[in-house]
Structures are given as C-alpha cells and as structure tokens.
Amino acid sequence: MRTAVVIGTGLIGTSAALVLASRGVTVHLVDRDSTRARTAAALGAGTDRAPEGPVDLALVAVPPAHVAATLAEAMRGGIARGYLDVASVKGGPRRELEALGLDLGAYLGTHPMAGKERSGPLAASADLFEGRPWVLTPTRDTDTEVLNLALELVALCRAVPVVMDADAHDRAVALVSHTPQLISSMVAARLADADETAVRLCGQGIRDVTRIAGSDPAMWVDILSANPGPVADVLAGIAADLDETVGALRSLQSADEDKRRAGAEGVEDILRRGNAGRVRVPGKHGTAPAAYEVVAVLISDRPGELARIFADAGRAGVNVEDVRIEHATGQQAGRVQLMVEPSAAPLLTEALRERGWSIRQ
Template sequence: MRTALVIGTGLIGTSAALALSARGVRVHLADSDHEQARTAASLGAGIEGEPAEAVDLAIVAVPPAHVAATVCDVQRRGLARGVIDVGSVKGGPRREVTEHGGDLTTYLGSHPMSGREQSGPLAATADLFEGRPWVLTPTPGTDTEVLNLALELVSLCGAVPVVMDADDHDRAVALVSHTPQLLSSLVAARLEDAAETDVRLCGQGVRDVTRIAGSDPAMWVDILSANPGPVAEILAQVAADLENTVRSLRELDSAEETQRISGAEGVEALLRRGNAGRARVPGKHGQAPTAYQTVIVLISDQPGELARIFADAGAAGVNIEDVRIEHATGQQAGYVQLNVVPGAVRPLEKALRESGWSLRRQ
C-alpha cells in the first residue's frame, strides 16, 4: 500500500491515518467538517483534500448511518481500488451498499476494536490499535486484492486481524461493547441527582463501572441506531436478571428466615455467574486470565512517584503485570495497585519497604 484516502477524521480515522503516515503511506484526508480535516493534517495524519488519482485503499470512518452512501460514492467516483469501512456495525451497512447499487467485490467491512472516551482528531494516536483485534467481514465475493489491502492496513496499524461474519460481529459487539456502554451510563445516571456527600464516597468500583459513561452521546446514538435489535435482546436478559436480583434482595429484607435464605441464594447465584463470566475475559496478551495478586502502595501526588515505584520494582527483578491508581478523596495522595504473579509479592513488598514506601494491607 502506497497511497490511502481517509474519509472521516475523527478519533478512528485520524488514528489510522497517523499510523499509516508514520509508516510511509501517502494519506489524503477528507471530511465534511473541513476544520476537523485541517486539524488532522496539522497533526501529521496526512494531506487535506481528495487525491487527484485513485489511491490503493479508501478508509471510510464515518457514522454507521452514512457508511453505505459514502462507500458507494467512493466507488462511483473511482477514488480507490478498494474501500474498507471502520464502523462499529457491519451487517446493516453491507446490505445498504447492495441496495444502493454498490460493488461488494471491492468493498470490505471492518471494525477495529479500539477506542477512547474522547472523540475527534485531537484524541487520536498512532498506536491506538496496537495489539487490539481488528474484525474483517469479507464475503465469498470479496476481491482478493481488497482483502490483502485490508490485512496490510491492519498490520501497519499494529492490530490483530479477526475474520467474522458481519451479523455474527454485530451480535458480538452488542454483548461486549454496546450493552456495557448503556449499563455504564445507567449507573452513572444514578449519580446525577445524588447528594454531594454521597458522591464524595465514590471509590474505585464506581469509577471503573462509569468510566465509559463519559463517551460522546451523539456518537453512541449513531452506533446504537445501527444495531438496536441485538442490544435490546441482551438488555432484556439483563432486565430479567435485575428483576430476579431485586426479588432476592427483597427476600433478604424479609422477617421470615426461609425467605432470607432464598434471597441469599439468589444473590450468591448471580455473583457466581459473574465470577464465571469475568474469568472468560482474555487477560494479558489475549491469554487466559491469570490470577494476579495485588501490592498496594501509598503515593503522594508528586512528579516522578510512579517512575520511582516502577524503578524499584525493576531493581527487584519484578515485572508489573498491571497497574491502577485509586485517588484519595480530598487529599494530595492515593494508592497504586500493582498486580504481579503470586510468587513476586514477597520480594516486591520487601524491596518497596526497604526503599521507604508505605504499603497497605488488603
């Protein structure tokens, strides 16, 4: 791939353009919002404006509702030898391309499974897709050259190609992406009118659950409008679980012991199902989850504190597998949770104490 056209210079489009430009591909940038395209160009993502002659690959990074029309426009005008879109829904747009008279042989739907809560070109990074799955949904009629260009795009962006049927993809993302977004927003919505004293008690749990609730509502309306059926089906199942859980909690509050026992069993059953589901989420490098143990360190909110902790861990020969920070409310301090393999806990704790760090017992 020597040349590419990116249509839509938001987070995903600009990130792909940055990755391609960094690897020597000549990238042209187009967007209905010319200011956004200029911003992406100023970041080094490419050259603003459509190419004078056909490029190797056009990357359509527009909202799902506009994918089909944009793909067909690219094909009709001969702007590229192949066209790939990066929208989060695949079945509907592909059918719409056919309805609009588009050519499925030179079009391939795809979805990079990566993103951020922020949107727009200023949130873009060239490494956004590093190590992340990138779904490709070719049909039996997809031209081999277009598939190869798509695979090259995925490789240049550092992602991992995953081939799926378009409708299977939509059901999968309804479960692992679209429904979690709504559930996060539902929990966060409870905080909107909560008393200030209550909100100040927020810990890491509520921060984890509500993190993606900060996403752009307009963007998510576009996404959910393109995949409402599968999302509604999963939410209906969640609603049934919620109804059963509410019933179990009511029983726990009962004066009758038999009902309290039944309620406890109902809540425990849900929590155990949650344990089983969580255990299936791929861990580091996509491998099966590892039972890491946590070392908790008190740090002050000063420059260089995290670097010192990692340096001390490295000097002790301990690899930090994962890390998170829990901020202390109203204080210039917090806790760093260092996840390590079980055998590394004692040597890490010993090294950190010798270096003067304060550790907190779990």
C-alpha cells in the first residue's frame, strides 16, 4: 500500500490516517466539512488535496447511514483498487450496496473495536487501535487483493484481525457495545434531576457505569438507527431481567417470610448470573481475566505522584497489571488501586510502606 484516500476525518478516520501517514503512505483526506479535513492534515494525517489518479485503498469512515452512498460514489468514480469502511454496523451497508447493483469484489466491510467518548479529528491518535480487535467481514465475492489490503491496514495499526459474518457481527456489537451505551445513558439520566446531596455521594461505581454516557448523542443516534433490531432484542432480555428483579425487591418488603426468601433468591440469582458473565470478559492481552490482588494507596493530588508510585513499584520488582484511581470528594487526594499478582501483593505493600506511602485496606 503506497497511497490511500480516507473519506471522513473524524476520530476513526483521522486515527487510521495518522498511522498510514507515519508509515510512509501518501494519504489524501476528504470530508464534507473541509475544516475537519484541514485540521486532520495539520495534525500530520495527510493532505487535503485530491489525488491525481486512483489510489491503492479508499477507507470510508462516515456514519453508518451514509456508508453505502459514500462507497457507491467512490466505487463508481473508480478512485481506488480496494474499498473498506469502518462503520460499527456491517450487514445493512452491504445489503444497500448489493441493492445498488455494485460489484462487491473490491469491497470489504470492517470495524475496529476502538473509540473514545470524544469525537472529531482532534481526538484522534495513532495508537487508538493498538491491541484492539478489528473485525473483517469478507464474503465469497471479496477479492484476495482487497482482503490483503485490509490485513495490511490492520497490521500497520497494530490491531488484531477477527473474521466474522456481517450479521453475526451486528448481533455481537449490539450486545457488547450498543446496549451498554444505552444502559450507561439511562443510569446517568437518573442523575440529571437528582438532589444535589445524592449526586455528591457519587463514587467509583457510578463513575464506572456512566463513563460512556458522555458520548456524542448525534453519533449514537446514527449508530443505533443502523442496528435497531439486534439492540432491541438485547434490551428486551434486559427488560425481562429488570421486571423479575423489581418483583424480587418488592418481595423483600413483604411481611411474609416465604416471599422475602424468594425475593432474596431472585436478587441473588441476577447477581450470580452477573458474576458468571463478568468472568467471560477478556482480561489483559485478551486472555481470561486474572484474579488480581488490590494494593490501595492514599495519594495526594500533586504533579509527579503517580510517576513516583509506579517507579517505587518498579524498584520493588513488581509489575502493576492494572490501575484505578478513586478520587476523594472535596479533597485534594484520592486512592490508587494497584492490581498485581496475588503473590506480589505482600512484597509491594511492604516496599511502598518503606518508601513512606500510606496503604489502605
């Protein structure tokens, strides 16, 4: 791959363009908003000048509702040898292209499983895709050359290729991406009119659940409009669980001991099912999640404190597998939770205490 056109210079398109440009590919940036294309070019993602002839790859990074029309225009114009899109929905755009009578041998639908709460070229980064799954949905009609271009792109972005059927992909992302966005937004919506005293009690749990609720609503309307059926199916199952859980909680209020026992069993059932599902979420490096020990350390909100604690952990010969920060309400301090292998926890605890850190249980 020596030349490429990236159509759509938002977060994903600009991030991919940054990678390609850094690897010596001549990248031409196209966006209906010329300001975004110029911004991406200024970031080093390529040039906003049109190519003089056909390029090796056209990467379409526009909202799902516009993918088919954008691809059709590009394919009819013969601007590239191969055409990829990175929309989060795959089945619908492919069927639209088929309905338009286009030759799909030169097209391959893809979806990098990466993103941020922020959008636009200024949110882009060349390391956005590193270690992340990148779904490819080839068909029997896909040209080998186009598949190879897609694999080259994924390799340059240091992502992990995953081959799936397009409709299976759409059902999967409905479960692991689209529904969580809606659930997060629904929980966060409860806070909008909540009493200020209640909001001040927010801790790490509510921050974790509502983190993605800060995403762009217009972007998500586009995504959900392209995959409404599978998302509705998942939500219907969650709604059934909610109804059962509400009933179980009401039973816990009963004066009847048998009803209270049944209510407790109902609540325990959903919690245990949650445990069973949670352990299936891939952990570090895509492996099964490990059972780490948490070493909690009180830390002040001063420059260099995090660097110092990581350096002290390194001097102790302990690898920090994961980290979380819990901020103290109304104080310039917080608690850093260092996740380490269980066998390393006593060593790290002792080493940090010796270096003056305050360990919290």
